[in-house]
Amino acid sequence: MERAERILNLSGQLSEYIIENYEEKILRKILAAEYGYFLPYECEEILDLARKNVPRCQKLIAEKMRDYLEYNNTLFLDGFVNFRLKEYKFILAEVIENSVREYLIKKEYDAFISFIKSFLALQPPVYGTVHLLYRDGEIELYSDENDYIIRTANFDAVLDSLLDTAPIKVVLHDYEKIKTIPIINTIANIFGDKIEICNGCGICGKIQ
Numbered sequence: 001m002e003r004a005e006r007i008l009n010l011s012g013q014l015s016e017y018i019i020e021n022y023e024e025k026i027l028r029k030i031l032a033a034e035y036g037y038f039l040p041y042e043c044e045e046i047l048d049l050a051r052k053n054v055p056r057c058q059k060l061i062a063e064k065m066r067d068y069l070e071y072n073n074t075l076f077l078d079g080f081v082n083f084r085l086k087e088y089k090f091i092l093a094e095v096i097e098n099s100v101r102e103y104l105i106k107k108e109y110d111a112f113i114s115f116i117k118s119f120l121a122l123q124p125p126v127y128g129t130v131h132l133l134y135r136d137g138e139i140e141l142y143s144d145e146n147d148y149i150i151r152t153a154n155f156d157a158v159l160d161s162l163l164d165t166a167p168i169k170v171v172l173h174d175y176e177k178i179k180t181i182p183i184i185n186t187i188a189n190i191f192g193d194k195i196e197i198c199n200g201c202g203i204c205g206k207i208q
Contacts, residue, residue: 007069014077015061022081023054026089030096042103049099050092057088064088113189116163120190123166130167131203132158132187134178143167155183162187171196174204 127143141149150161175197
């Protein structure tokens with residue numbers, strides 16, 4: 001086997017080793033250094049996000065390793081990671097930054113949902129059941145008593161109407177088609193077990 005081929009194979013193997021044995025340590029080190037004010041459980045949640053968001057950098061590391069081995073016969077792996085993989089570490093720092101941002105957004109959202117749930121618990125129900133339909137870019141709400149509540153493209157107004165009427169049950173019609181709409185997810189999170197999913201009924205059949 002020629003030297004160039006041996007270097008190529010070794011570079012691939014060592015790049016995999018670095019990812020498996022150094023990546024987690026680097027992520028934790030960056031998080032501790034730049035965001036030391038987070039509590040331990042918060043750090044773990046951020047790291048969970050980082051692990052999902054980190055790109056596959058094996059090719060980048062292998063190229064750096066190959067360039068190094070072409071001109072060097074000895075390798076101190078810790079030193080190589082610390083001084084030769086600055087681009088890789090920069091990528092991981094960006095991953096941590098983005099994961100912190102994502103975590104804070106989620107934390108703020110969870111606090112908002114918790115506050116709204118507390119508010120809703122104090123509201124007397126105006127309706128037993130409210131039906132939610134989505135068509136032509138608008139959400140329509142009406143009750144089992146056929147009381148028309150609202151039809152609007154203003155999703156904040158939809159949420160306000162649901163909080164004002166505080167129904168015992170909210171039926172989400174044609175759910176498979178609307179489940180990716182952010183306000184639908186928010187409504188489901190707020191009303192929890194008061195939500196009823198409907199994927200097919202007479203009402204769903206009329207939605208175009």
